[in-house]
Amino acid sequence: MINPMYLAIVEDIKQKINSGQLKPSDAVPSENALSKEYGASRMTVRKGLAILANDGYIYSIPGKGSFVRKPELNKYTIYYNEMNNSINKVDQSRLLEVNIIMPDEKLAGELQTTINKNVIVIRRLFYTEGKPVAYDLKYLLYSKGMPIVEKEIEQATFPEMVSGSIAAFSLKKELSISAQMPDEEIKKHLNIYDELALLVVEQKIFNDDNKPIGFCVTYFRGDYIKLKGNSE
Amino acid sequence: MINPMYLAIVEDIKQKINSGQLKPSDAVPSENALSKEYGASRMTVRKGLAILANDGYIYSIPGKGSFVRKPELNKYTIYYNEMNNSINKVDQSRLLEVNIIMPDEKLAGELQTTINKNVIVIRRLFYTEGKPVAYDLKYLLYSKGMPIVEKEIEQATFPEMVSGSIAAFSLKKELSISAQMPDEEIKKHLNIYDELALLVVEQKIFNDDNKPIGFCVTYFRGDYIKLKGNSE
DNA sequence: CAGTGGTCTAGACCACCAA
DNA sequence: TGGTGGTCTAGACCACTGA
Structure with a gap:
């Protein structure tokens, strides 16, 4: 044999x-x-x-x-990366803001922290072939080893930002996908003039104690993204 | 120990x-x-x-x-079922059409069949608490054991429909998620009067020879669905 | 060549389950 | 009590890598 x-x-x-x-x-x-x-x-x-x-x-x-066993009919695996999906690749990234803020109640709740702890805000725009395709918003609890140089932040994905300091193997992550209409601010950023749907992807990253250490929302132009998954 | x-x-x-x-x-x-x-x-x-x-x-x-190994930072597992997602549960389903058609070129291409082979069409509306939340469209190559009784079709999910006949373990599936605006027909079905985004989920099921045996598109009202995934 | 991981064996003892 | 799966051992031979 x-x-x-x-x-x-x-x-x-x-x-x-x-x-x-x-x-x-x-x-x-x-x-x-x-x-x-x-x-x-x-x-x-x-x-x-x-x-x-x-x-x-x-x-x-x-x-x-x-x-x-009964077969798992509903299980899919999806590889998601805010800067590289199946129908477009982000070839340019522009940093709109890096800041340290005090979270409001809602954000403090999401990050399970208190409103007097500092939180890093990062706002970016992603471009494909010169056109803005996504508006990206991240909130991170600061920890050592995080990229604070602007050049690094521009290119990093969400897990990369937090994994500089923390053992990446033990990170737990949640993904949430929905569709919604853009508000005026996002319309402006993404050059949307007529009615266009957004694909909204939220990511939340937890350390191995199940404490959230980062929260991220990416608003994609609906005509520029398709998320793919498969079984097995 | x-x-x-x-x-x-x-x-x-x-x-x-x-x-x-x-x-x-x-x-x-x-x-x-x-x-x-x-x-x-x-x-x-x-x-x-x-x-x-x-x-x-x-x-x-x-x-x-x-x-x-380098850790897999981008991998997520998502459990998707067109009739049961994390923020709403379909509690009623209405069959709009069951039919046998000859596919057009595009559909024949998707199903890797020819335009003279019969294809089953199923169109359904999903309701939550009396309100229409999704419009569901399926194309299946007919095979023995498939549910042809209307009552069965109304309640079945996509993998269930094809797995009556085929060994469910060997099914390969693809998922594709995007956002778009509704056309007039969908607006009518889903009672959409103002601007509302749709979350569109496409499923494709293959047999173990990698031949497609079914294709499914579900249009969800953006305000009634959120797909969830996680790492591990 | 010596060292590595991949396969395989024929035993052993254990905790658990059902009759 | 006899059968089940779960753990563990101390060997064996193999194909492969690198010096």
Whole structure:
């Protein structure tokens, strides 16, 4: 055999599930039974089952057995980066404002801080081929290592700004996507003269204690962005 | 020890990465070295490393070693279901049309079929608390097991419609999210009288040969939807 | 060549579950 | 009590990398 034995086991069981021989909540044969069936050691069988479990095909209950899982029909993975999406690439960025402010009540609530703590505000405009395509607004709790040089801020994405100081692996992030009409200020920034919808993406970044450390809203011209995701 | 040994190894190495002792592209000590360091067998160490690899912390190159990966800053997971999102739940669905048509060139292209093959069209309106919130349009290549009873179609989500017949595990799906203004037809369906942005979600479902088997567009009133995603 | 990760084995003990 | 999955070991052979 060219392929490792555990992969052959994985493919065989996957095929049984996909063909309907094994249905959701059906029991997969026990590890000892599979071990005999495939002429492999129990550890090899377990390696195969671990892969199936990881791919969402099965789950195991100690003392009982392994069972076929119901497929995840609604799960998608999306790679979002405010400066690079599937139908346009930001080729220029203009810094409108970098400032230190006292948050108002709403912002203090979002960042779970108090209204007497300093917050960094960054406002940017993104351009594609000379045209403004997005208005970007960020609020960050200051921490050491953050880019404070204007040139750095102009080019950095949201996670990059906070990850200078914090271990990037332990960052938790939330994304929120909606559509709305532009207000007068955004219309001015994005050169919108007639009716045009905005795609609004909010990001929130948390440290590993689940405290928010940054909040970001990006307003994209609806005709210049399409977010893409896929299963698997 | 309460926890299994391999988890202790995982936590220890994670901590070394998060604290900066191990930086991206640094080499993790060899399996034999870790085996001595933790007083564990090589297989136990490997189990730990496999988890770290799976969580995106490290990667391995045969013959060379294991190395710390750069963190994925842009990856998000989103659970999308046209009938149930984070700020509203569709509590009623009205079927506007079920039909069999010959696709035009554009649609035939999307579904990678020819203009003389039949395609099922389904048009629905979704309601929340009596108000129309979304206009939903689906094109499906017919296959056995598909719901053809009106009652079923009214309540089913897109993956559910095609997964009656096909093994749901092997479905590949694509998602595309954008914002646009409603046309006159949609304004009428969604009772839009003034300017309101739409959030438009396109789904495309492929079988395991990567042939598209369905295409779906849902137009949500911008004031009734917010898609949520998160990292991890 | 010695060292690395990848695969595989044949045992072992454990906690858990059901009859 | 016997069967299940979960953990762990101490070996083995392999293909690959780099000096």
